[in-house]
Amino acid sequence: MTHSKMRVGLIDVDNRLPSLPLMKIKSYYSVRNIAAEFAYPLNYYEYDPLYASAIFDFSDKEFVPRRAIAGGTGYDPATRLPEEIETCQPDYSLYPQCDFSYQRFTYGCTRKCGFCVAWKMGTFEELAPMNLNPRGKSIYLLDNNFFASERWRENIKILIGYNQPVQFEGIDARIVSQDDEMLHYLNQVKLKNHGLHMAWDTPGIDMEPDFKKIIEKIKPYKITCYVLIGYFSTEEQDMHRVQTLDALGISPYVMPFNKSNYYQKTFAAWVNNPRLFKTIAWDTFLKNRQRKQIERWKQNEIKQGDNAFPFIRECQNKSLYGGQNE
Secondary structure, X not given: OOOOOOEEEEEEOOOOOOOHHHHHHHHHHHXXXXXXXXXXXXXXXXXXXXXXXXXXXXXXXXXXXXXXXXXXXXXXXXXXXXXXXXXXXXXXXXXXXXXXXXXOOEEOOOOOOXXXXXXXXXXXXXXXXXXXXXXXXXXXXXXXXXXXXXXXXXXXXXXXXXXXXXXXXXXXXXXXXXXXXXXHHHOOOOEEEEEXXXXXXXXXXXXXXXXXXXXXXXOHHXXXXXXXXXXXXXXXXXXXXXXXXXXXXXXXXXXXXXXXXXXXXXXXXXXXXXXXXXXXXXXXXXXXHHHHHHHHHHHOOOOOOOOOHHHHHHHHOOOOOOOOOO
């Protein structure tokens, strides 16, 4: 197959956020005068090779053909692009409506949390910064643990120099709370919305002192804190964390470990809607959701075999756990 006839197919499995791997693949082939473009099920036969990329493990992959070269955390966190493609700059022309830039200074994470895929991506390593999107108005930082880098000072000065709003995806509160210099530099970066994303995932670790230290230097409204629930946590521990963060002025954002679990989905729906979280008590929200669910079951003649029904029965017996750690 000659280069003039060769066509490379790209499949964005998630179709939610622009795919950085697919943009790098397009860049690699474009400089070799080989067309690389989105492929769809009806015309897969026109492309060879086919590349598929997925961020989320729950994304539907049934439409991806077996011959596709598939990767991303939605398939296997350890998969990496070949070095000759990985080192390419992203070609944002693949997503003409994209108005932000991806940036990354590190890959992987130094911590090894059992629930997280970041450390499974491979050895923590330093990376050279990427070129920005010519049409970008803000920056989405992909580092899972930005301040774990020995080059964090150099990297954060680059971010400040961009003079664009930044969203930090991963800041370790246990690291920055112990370093006033880090907090000082964070205050110099333009932020997008609640652009400092931290996490309080392990209920057995009391992180309230860390967050109190952080908000001495940084306004709490700038911080969003992920709260993992259902990973060996009780309902009381889940409530304690979100209420503690809220009292400090930090926005909690609940991440269910088991997205199909009724309790975890319901608790996340409550906390992650600030209007509801601030105005409606959890018990009231739960009872309203429970009543509506039961009505839907009655209307659809759903019987006791439904996988969520045991949780409703437990709620009626004043138990809210519903097998959240299953």
